[in-house]
Amino acid sequence: MADQLDLLLGVIFVASPMLGMPPCSSDGQIALFRLCNLTQIPWVLHTTERLLLSFNYISMVNATSFPLLEQLMLLELGTQYTPMTIDREAFRNLPNLRILDLGQNKIKVLNPDAFQGLPHLLELRLFSCELSSVVLRDGYFRNLNSLARLDLSANQIYSLRLHSSFQELNSLKAIDFSFNEIFTLCEEELKPLEGKTLSFFGLKSTSLFSRVSVDWETCRNPFRGMWLETLDLSSNGWTVTITGNFSSIIWGSQVSSLFLTHHIMGSGFGFQNIKDPDQNTFAGLATSSVYVLDLSHGYIFSLNSYVFKTLKDLKLLNLAYNKINKIADNAFYGLDKLQVLNMSSNLLGELYNSNFYGLPRVGYIDLQKNHIGIIQYQTFRSLKELHTLDLRDNALKTINFIPSILTVFLSGNKLVRLPHIHFTANFIQLSENRLENLADLYFLLRVPQLQFLILNQNRLSSCEAIYTSSENLSLEQLFLAENMLQLPWENGLCWDIFKGLFHLQVLYLNSNFLHFLPPGIFSDLVSLRKLSLGANRLTTLSPDTLPANLEILDISRNQLFSPDPWLFASLSVLDITHNEFICQCELSPFITWLNQTNVTLLGSPANIYCMYPDSLLGTSIYSLSTKDCDEEEALQSLKFLLFILCTITLALLLISTIVAIKFRGSCFLCYKTIQKLMFKDKVWSLEPSAYRYDAYFCFSSKDFEWAQNALLKHLDVQYSSHNRLRLCFEERDFIPGENHISNIQAAVWGSRKTVCLVSRQFLKDGWCLEAFRYAHGRCLSDLKNVLIVVVVGSLSQYQLMKHETVKGFLQKQQYLRWPEDPQDIGWFLNKLSGHILKEEKEKKRSNTIQLQTLTTIS
Known part of the structure; x- marks a missing residue:
């Protein structure tokens, strides 16, 4: 009967399309009249199956209130805003009703025969109706032969003395008396339920046995002869004494699941006046076949020896949210069948080898959200059936105690390095730790049979040596979000980190500060289906970067300017929102693709918008037209x-x-010579400038002597009065003690131009590369060519393009080379001076190289 009721509820509530109905209307099957200010039952079609009348002002229901509705299965009549009277046989015209909801009504009058004529009723909801004990004592529920669930919670019931008609309710499976004031419950009161099997019996928050003195010998067992699958006695303020007395009087009654949550057993932290449970507390449950015992949300401080020794059949023990700080020897003695142990959110600090003796079949131990800092080596190694260990949100600094198990949760600890222990897990979670060296990742990727590896929110940023990668044919999902992989990758290290992961299907690399993706980084990921690169700093994607079989790509919150749409043609799902699109004609192929593609685009169209030019800032790309961007037509006449x-x-x-x-x-x-003769009377006079310096010369400190002799002495006014440039360089003009980044920013933004002397030493100097990024960023911000690159030495084009920091600039801008022939040095210095003093104008929106800006569709 209970299974049939669950199926019916699924049909009524899951498959119901009523969310699409207008209020106060009916479609022939569903009549939706909530919040319609009704004072009486409305007329509905005889085909109606669900009638919803809550939140109205209906005060009277009698035998003539409803027309004959033979197909009605659900009647919702709860939460009326006026006191209600329910007369004799009020629902007799609803012969096939399955669910009757009268909850949260103020029932002023309820006739004893109100529910007569409902032979098929499965569930009756009478919660919060201000009903008294009379409703149980006087046979209000007689003849409800199909009734399976009865909800009488939150009423004014003080006694559970049941009418004899309850004995005839053979289909009854669940009764809820929670949130009433039931101080005692003795054997005679529930006698009509003797011999029944109930799936649920609720007595939560009833103050049962906690406010009165009880003569336990006289009261005796209220559940005698009953089989209870779930007995909920939570939030009744039970102490160890009450719990022990209750377990003794129900000796022999079968209770599969016993809930005693929100109790007051235990001394708590720093108190000694209330006892912790001992070996006598649950002794009376020895013959009750308890499979589940929930003692969560209490004050248990110490798990005493043999406290659960009589619970031979227990399979799940929940001790979460107590104050457990100590586990005595043999605390779990006798729990030979226990499979799940939950001790999360307690005050454990250390675990010892003997703590979990007596648990030969435990498979899952939850110890998350304690304060565990150290665990002895053999603590879990004797648990041969253990397959899942949850140690999240503790204070562990090492994991050499981990046994050979399948699933390990270790996030939220203080792990800095991983010992090379023998892992056999197929699921490892190590997020929110302090791992820095990619050696730990290489080690984990060699774990055989590993399928899921989670390393989010660590500090993976260093790759001090070259580690040999090995094939992992089992890894399916790898999570590396919120690390710092940009640091080793920009130095050319650990580019083989994904080597051999031929079966990897999901990879998360979001929030790793990535400016570029190393060539061939995904070449072995032939099975990759989902890739997350969101919240990085990528400006471009190379055509051969993405794996061929990729289906889902998240590249949102990057800095893509003009992405190539052919990169995304083979995808099924794409998230490209919140990028920095430059809405000029170079973007027209992407816009055309965006409006024609069959790829599912995540996010709102409003989140795919322009960042440049200013006139289109924030404009959705979907609203742009490409009709003025036909380059062939524009150039034909020329x-x-x-x-x-x-x-x-x-x-x-x-x-x-x-x-x-x-x-x-x-x-x-x-x-x-001619210049001096013609302009001998003219003197160079520089106009007042908004800039402090004409140029900031950025070079490696190891090149200072050469730069001084070759450049600075011939250009800077402080070296010679014949020179005409005010130059800034680190060795002389940076403020000592000031933050180096601040000095770089001040030099870049306080100078008319920035001159980068790119040598082999420059490419190895992190501060020089950082200054290059700031100068390049100023170019993009001001839309002026304020960065001059001078290549010094025998650096080839290939060597320059290997460095992602300068690659983007060199692909689009010209650069100077220091002359090899000495006769060209004078000319070069004059040319460089001219470049420095030349006042750059903002790029026009229309020129021979760049086409007309996209126009907004009216």
Whole structure:
């Protein structure tokens, strides 16, 4: 009968489409009249199956209130805003009613024959109706032969003396008397239930036995002859004495699950006036076949020896949210069948080898949210059936005590390094620790049979040596979010971290400060289906970066400017929200794809918006038009003219180049001589500038001597009055004791231009690379070319492009090279000075290189 009721509830509440119905209406099957100010039962169609009338003003229900509704299964008549009278046979016109809900009504009059004529009623809800004990004593529920659940919680019932008609309710499975004031309960009161099997009997928060003195010998066993699958006695303020007396008087009664949560057993922390449970407290349950015992939310401080020794059949013991600080020897003696032990949210600090003796079959131990800092080596190794150990949110600094088990939860501890112990787990959670070295990740990836590895919110950032990767053919999900993988990767280290993970299906790399993805980093991830790269600093994605079989990609909250839509063509789901799109014509292929693709795009269209230009800031990309971005049509009229100009220019350039290369030193000397003769009376006068310096020279400290002799002495006014530039460099102008980043920022933003002398030492200097990033960032912010790159030495293009920090700049901007021939140095210095003093203008929104800005659709 209970299974049938569960099925019916599923049909009524899960499959109900009533959320789409207008209020105060009916569709022939469902009549929805909640909050309609009704004072009487409305007329509904005879085909109605569910009638919902809560939150109205219906004060009277009698035999004529309802028309004949033979198909009605659910009647909801609770929470009326006026006192209600329910007359004789009030529901007789509802012969097939299954659920009757009258909860939270102020029932002023309830006729003893009110529920007659309901032979198929399965559930009756009368909670919070101000009913007294009379409703139990005077046979109000007689003839309800199908009744399975009766809810009388939160009423004014003081006695559970049942009418003899309860003996005839053979389908009754669940009764809830919680939140009443029932001070005592003795054998004679529940006699009509003798011989019945109930799935639930609720006496929660009834003050049972806790406010009166009880003669236990006279009262005797109230559950004699009954089999209770669940008996809820929570929140009754039971002490050890009351619990012990109760367990003694119910000797022989079968209780499968006993809930005693929110008790006051135990001395708590720092008190001694209330006893902790001892070996006599639960002794009376020896013959009750208790499988589940819930003692959570109490004050137990010490688990005494042999406290559970009589509970031979116990399979689940819940001791969470107590104050347990001590586990005595043999505390779990006798629990030979226990499978689940929950001791979370207690005050345990240390665990010893003998703490869990007597648990030969325990498979799951929950010790999370204690204060455990140390565990002896053999503590769990004698538990041969243990498969899951939960030690989250403790203070562990080592894990050499971990036995060979399948599932290990270790997040929220203080682990800095992992000892190379023998792991056999297929699920390891190590998030929210302090792991820094990627050696720990390499070690974990060698664990055989490992399927799930969670390392979120650690500090993975160093890769001091080269570790040999090995194939892991079992790993399916790897979580590395909120670490710092950018640091080793930008130094070219640990690029093989995913080598051999051929069966990996899910990978999380979000929030790792990633500026780039190493080439071939995902080459072995042939089975990867989901990849999260959200909340990083990626500006571009290379065409061969993503795995071929990838289906779900999260690349939200990055800095993508103009992504290539073909990268996403094979995906099923994509999240690309909250990026920094530059809404110019370079973005038109992506916009076209965005409006035509079959890929499921997560997030609101409003979250895919422009960051530049300012006129389109915050505008959704979906609202942009690409009609003005046809480059071929715009350039067609210029093709012939460009051909002629290019031919002439190429010929002149070729002749000029030959002459300049052959006699470039002499040419430059002549040019300077003529300049002095023509402008000898003119003196260089620099206009007042908003900048403190004309240029900030950024170079490695190891190149200082060369830079001083080759550049600074010939350009800086403080070296010679013949020079005309005010230069800034670290060795002279940085403020001692000031934060280095602050000095760099002040130099970059306080200078007209930034000159980076890129040498081999520069590429190895982290501060130089950081200054390069700030200068490049200023270029993007001001939309001015304020960064001048001078390549010094024999650095090849390949060597420069290996460094992601400068790669993005070199792909789009020109740079200078220090001349190899000494005759070119004078010309080079003059050219460099001109670049520094040249006032850059903001990039126009329309020019020959960049097409018209996208316009907003009206």
